[in-house]
Amino acid sequence: MSGPKPTVIRAIYREVKPGDLRKLQAESNDDPSAGGGARDLRFPAAGFDTEFKQMFTRGARGARGREIRVATIHYLDDLGAPQTTTMEYWPPTVSRRTEVRIARIHDSPALGGKRLPDLEKGRVFVLFTQYSNGVVRVDYAYEDELRKPGVWADEIRLAILGCLEIADEKNSRRSGNQVTAQGHYDFSTGLGYCHGQ
């Protein structure tokens, strides 16, 4: 017997920058200070740690015995068929107190390999979605589709595009480090968070 139809609870998004793309392709990252082989998707701990911990709820031990969290992540494969995989969430560490990360994204069938983003559809976002039935899903969301009304729900598309606009505006005044559009949205309260806003 099937249960009640799930609703969407929360979503976390982050723009895929060229450096992230190289990580996904298992090439070196752009930031030497991040460590030579770090192929993780990094987020600021402030603003994201609490959200990710509600998606990644199972405790586990990572490399060097560190306490991490894992979750079964749903995704669509390159043929559009639903699949699942396990992904790791690394909370802040003593040496990196301000960062959290989704580890080894190049290894993940949900984001790397044949699932690499299509760069012909404008800018790309990684999107984690959590539903009321506990399912957590990861996708690439494309700017072209987000800008087209009727494809994505207005709540999430306006949240992402609004955050992108803020990042673009900041980057237009910078010559150095570029700001990444990243944030989350709580569908039960209607409250959104855009990092650095």
Place this chain on the structure above:
Amino acid sequence: MVSEEVIEPDAKDVLQALAIRKNVILAGPPGTGKSRLLNQVRELFLWDAAHSGADPSGRIPIPPLTSPLPEWFPSASQTESREVFPTVFDQNTKYRDVMRGLVPRVDAAGAFTVTSGTLYRASLHAMKPGSAALVVIDEINRGPAVAAFGSALVGLEADKRLPSHGTPTAETQYFEILGDDGRSRLFALPEDLYVLAAMNEADTSVEPLDVAFLRRFHLHRLQPQAAVLRTHLGLSPFAAGALASTPAEASDWYEALAQAFERTNERIRLGRGDAYQLGHGALMHAVAPAGGLANAQIYVSEAWSTLRAHIDEVFFGDTRAIAEVLLAEHGSSPYRLLEATFAGQSVRRVTGPDRPTAEELYRLLATIASS
């Protein structure tokens, strides 16, 4: 979920008219559903796509809960922000309430400020990229509508609007308004601005609307619908059966009311015209009790009071017409036309009960229904 399939025919007609003409007036007798239609169109115009669907195994994990706006919709491509700006006109409505004007500031003696009226605020909203605005004006002819629109009237028609891309056409009509600094500036109403108004043409306390004003609007007329009343009363919508000689069950009372309602409106149409009829909604003041003769009689008595008051109002000063509608010269009617001489002049008045007994009322309704 909002979808094209659930739009009722009247609401679709109004939305299509808005898409083409930009400005629509709903006109009809009281109780014909103008306010209901106004609310329906207002809700549909917003086409709330803010609600999120959930599709854990679909291509888009968070799709919109609504279907896309139909292509024929007003400003179908403007989906970023659709807003409604409601207002009601009264005898005191001014141009400053609709567009702009000067009013004293309450926080600074002797100083003035420039108002931002409903149509002006809606226009500013509609000028934003991806946006559309609907101004809803109830009772448009209860205030001085022509004066209230003032200079904006020249830019109201669809071909006089400023296109969404901001470049005026040869037909775009600019007119002067006050800027925030109090100086005059030119302004044009935007393409994605719509005006939906409602009016009761036959109300005795309304302002006339001139032809130049009305021709800028599409008129969507509503008529009384006996079938709606019959359905509300639990009767078959169209098949009016023969009346029982005395009411034996609730449906006998309701059938008598429904048939008398139709015959009365026929007489009003003959005597005063379509606009003076009474709408079905006026007799749908409460849920009609399905069982119990006494409850049905109470409901019908209340409905008759409404019908009688309407007859008295539309034929005010014409006693012979009231007598005709009440069948005062018919033996079965509890009413009589009294003709006498008073102060040397011939006078007439209708006599009879203010509140007929149950027996009198049923007999009256049956008489009107069969007349």
